[in-house]
Amino acid sequence: MTPFTTLIGIAAPLRAANVDTDQIIPARFLKTIVRTGLGRHLFADLRAGGGFVLDRPAYAGACILIAGENFGCGSSREHAGWALLDHGIRAVIAPSFADIFANNALKNGLLPVALPAAACERLMIDAEHEPGRPITVDLLSETVVAQNGKSYRFATDPLRRSMLLDGLDDIGVTLRHLPAIEAYEARRPAWTA
Amino acid sequence: MTGPRTLYDKLFDAHVVDTLPDGTAILYIDRHLVHEVTSPQAFERLRAAGCRVRRPDLTLAVPDHNVPTTGRKAPIEEPESALQLATLEDNVSAFGIPYIPLDDARQGIVHVVGPEQGFSLPGLTIVCGDSHTSTHGAFGALAFGIGTSEVEHVLATQTLLQRRARTMRVTCNGRLRPGVSAKDLALAIIARIGTAGAAGHALEFAGEAVEALGMEGRMTLCNLAIEAGARAGLVAPDAVTFDYVRGRPLAPSGAHWEAALEAWRALPSDPDAVFDREIEIDAGAVGPMVTWGTSPEAAMPIDGVVPDPAHALDDAGRGQLQRALDYMGLAPGQRLADVTLDTVFIGSCTNARIEDIREAARVARGRRVAPGLRALVVPGSGLVKRQAEEEGLARLLVEAGFEWRDAGCSMCLGMNPDRLAPGERCASTSNRNFEGRQGPGGRTHLVSPAVAAAAAIAGRFVDPATLEELA
Numbered sequence: 001m002t003p004f005t006t007l008i009g010i011a012a013p014l015r016a017a018n019v020d021t022d023q024i025i026p027a028r029f030l031k032t033i034v035r036t037g038l039g040r041h042l043f044a045d046l047r048a049g050g051g052f053v054l055d056r057p058a059y060a061g062a063c064i065l066i067a068g069e070n071f072g073c074g075s076s077r078e079h080a081g082w083a084l085l086d087h088g089i090r091a092v093i094a095p096s097f098a099d100i101f102a103n104n105a106l107k108n109g110l111l112p113v114a115l116p117a118a119a120c121e122r123l124m125i126d127a128e129h130e131p132g133r134p135i136t137v138d139l140l141s142e143t144v145v146a147q148n149g150k151s152y153r154f155a156t157d158p159l160r161r162s163m164l165l166d167g168l169d170d171i172g173v174t175l176r177h178l179p180a181i182e183a184y185e186a187r188r189p190a191w192t193a
Numbered sequence: 194m195t196g197p198r199t200l201y202d203k204l205f206d207a208h209v210v211d212t213l214p215d216g217t218a219i220l221y222i223d224r225h226l227v228h229e230v231t232s233p234q235a236f237e238r239l240r241a242a243g244c245r246v247r248r249p250d251l252t253l254a255v256p257d258h259n260v261p262t263t264g265r266k267a268p269i270e271e272p273e274s275a276l277q278l279a280t281l282e283d284n285v286s287a288f289g290i291p292y293i294p295l296d297d298a299r300q301g302i303v304h305v306v307g308p309e310q311g312f313s314l315p316g317l318t319i320v321c322g323d324s325h326t327s328t329h330g331a332f333g334a335l336a337f338g339i340g341t342s343e344v345e346h347v348l349a350t351q352t353l354l355q356r357r358a359r360t361m362r363v364t365c366n367g368r369l370r371p372g373v374s375a376k377d378l379a380l381a382i383i384a385r386i387g388t389a390g391a392a393g394h395a396l397e398f399a400g401e402a403v404e405a406l407g408m409e410g411r412m413t414l415c416n417l418a419i420e421a422g423a424r425a426g427l428v429a430p431d432a433v434t435f436d437y438v439r440g441r442p443l444a445p446s447g448a449h450w451e452a453a454l455e456a457w458r459a460l461p462s463d464p465d466a467v468f469d470r471e472i473e474i475d476a477g478a479v480g481p482m483v484t485w486g487t488s489p490e491a492a493m494p495i496d497g498v499v500p501d502p503a504h505a506l507d508d509a510g511r512g513q514l515q516r517a518l519d520y521m522g523l524a525p526g527q528r529l530a531d532v533t534l535d536t537v538f539i540g541s542c543t544n545a546r547i548e549d550i551r552e553a554a555r556v557a558r559g560r561r562v563a564p565g566l567r568a569l570v571v572p573g574s575g576l577v578k579r580q581a582e583e584e585g586l587a588r589l590l591v592e593a594g595f596e597w598r599d600a601g602c603s604m605c606l607g608m609n610p611d612r613l614a615p616g617e618r619c620a621s622t623s624n625r626n627f628e629g630r631q632g633p634g635g636r637t638h639l640v641s642p643a644v645a646a647a648a649a650i651a652g653r654f655v656d657p658a659t660l661e662e663l664a
Contacts, residue, residue: 017513018388018488022627027608031259031273033233033280035341045629068509070389073422074627075606076324077231078340099392099424100324104340157356159215170342174350177219180211181352184221191445191453192223192317193250 002109003167007090007137009063012053013127017068021101024072024080038079039086054087058131066124067094069117072101081105091137093144095120106160107170113137113144119152139164197463199360200427201395204335204460208318210352220355223317225347226303227254227290229281230608231322235345236284246288247351253312254285255293257302259609262571262598265295274609288348301574301600304328304542308412309574311441315430315457320347325542325624327418331411332438333430333460335395338419358424359469361394362462365402367477372658374552375410376544376622376641378402379417380482380492382474388490391423394470397462398428402476408437409548416543420489420624429461481656483529484626484639486517491626493529495644495656501525520628521636522616529654532638536619537568537649538631539642540598541605544622545573547580549642553595554586556646556657562594563652569611570595571603595649607632620648 029041046052053059065084071094072080081104084092091111102112115123123135126147136145139161143151156164163173174181198206210219225248232254239246246252259274269275278295285292293299299306304325307313313329319336320326322344329336343353363382369375383390396418403411411428418426428434435454438444445453481495499518502525505511518525523532539545539553550572562568570590572578578600581587587597604611605623607630613619615634622645623630626637640648647657 015509015512016516017509020488020625020627022606022625022630026629026633027258027606028612030230030608031271031277033237033277035234045633048633070392070422073388074324074625076322076326076338076340078234078342081340096389096392098389098422100338100340104342107340107342157215157217159213159217159354170346170354171349173213174219174346174352174354177211180219181221181350184210185351188221188223189452189456191449191456192314 001167001169004109004111004139004164009134011064011066011127011135012059012062013124014067018070018073019067020074021077021080025083030079035082038083042083042087063088063090065089065092066127069095071097073098076100078104081108081110085110113154115152115154197466199462199466200429200460201360218355219352222320222347222351224319225252226307226321228303229256229277230258231341232344233280234341238345244349246348249289252290254290255303255306256295258602260601261610262601262603265599298575302542305573311444324419325416327426328412328416330415330426331428332434337425358395359393361391361470362397362399362468364473365400365476369402369476374641375406375413377482378479379414381479383421383489384492386421388488389422391421394423395425396423409546413543430457481644483654487520487626487628495654497529499523499527533653534620534648535617537645538604538621539645540571540603541623543624544642547577550581550586552642553646554589556643557593558589560593560650562649566652568595568649571598572600574600604631620645
């Protein structure tokens, strides 16, 4: 996994709550056996109409997305995170995230940043009105620094934070506990086999 | 942990392999269901790492998402689907994973096949790279959907890194009225608590109305727990559960059965267990439900009217509501009963089990599908299909003008040949009415099998009970 430390870049405002994974990447694009190249299908149906925020010149090269509450609800498709990353998005800022989406994102170096609704709204308005000015998402200090220098603290799970900072993957961590897995397997009840 | 515990706590505690310094648990996984869409990238990584599958014996693979539901003997037409299915076959063969192929009578939707085969059991942890894995919680199992990275993690280690969820109980008092189903109850709950209403929580369904449900109804309820944002859905196992499980091909037998029963009887939440959140629902007041918007929480009784954005609490709410109505092609104040339909889909991991087909057939018996309306019935597995044919339900549905298909996810998600055309309006027994879910531009109304069948007959939304009066 690519480590995540400090991200400085343009934030694209997506003013919608409950952005579901079918919107992020419709199911017909899940017929792939690789995890690369999905950026071209990101928000495919929303972009088909033209004028979608990520396609507007002002937000070219955006690496941060600001959205409404419950971002990523719906399907467990990790393709949603892969598509965002492939497009260049490394962090999503929203008041809340669906559990599976956030979990998937963290395992791919895509940072879900949960901030209070008022802070998200402030950042959203900034991004709408002054598109070109970068903001900072700093995982080391767990802060988002807005265009005007105002900073907002966010919290990340300590384990997830350290794994993101170091670019570690879960399997490596778990395999350090192999003896415990073997011991557990030895004591599983026979009926569970 | 000591003191009274919830069903969730008991399941979680029993599967902790080890605890990391920050409190994250390494949780053992007893059962892993695998399908063609979310697994190829996981197997690819295993190969690259030269890693084996730790417990192929606890894994079961079956193709379901992009299989066609007609012309099963012909080659798969869509090349990408064919490649994904061939890749699954390569992977199960290379890694020695038990597999139910497309031409096997047991093939079907993972969440129908697992319970049907006795692969899903009470007291277990069950995962699958699919959010509707919450379905299996109906057995009193801890079951939840995972992404592809976690699929890889389970294949490699048979465990997952998990933090304990908060607990929430929905107590459903009273009894559902005749003709009102678990689907209606689930939609009523989601309409009340919202699509993120149970986020971060394991959601236990309890109360008289839930106890009175058969396993199919309980599976529908837990299936839809994810649509309330829950990490898992749960129902305490009881005699109904044990009767369903007993004698299934992969269920324990003999002395193992007795040991299992003893363990399962200790699973229900202790009487004085404390939940982080509790709500109560009057199940007797729930009627047939229909969704009108593009989120499962946008559900209302079938005799309701489309809400007016002018009455929204704030600008944001007004905008969302207007957008949903524009997408759905509905007008404020329009009666749901006046909404006419192009398609009816009865199927999906939510509502494609034998009880669901029986319910649809009960309504359709002796009637005809409305002229010009396309109505599909897609059984959840080859075995459900066979049983429905043996019970005469298939013939009855076909005579009424329904198409009778082979098992698969079908029109639930628009990634196989069964999908809606832009603007097409569908009454669907599936689980998501998101924009484009059943095909780009498709308009989905979530309903129960009885309401879907009644809608197919009337060509519009009608309370199945009223349909009976009209006959």
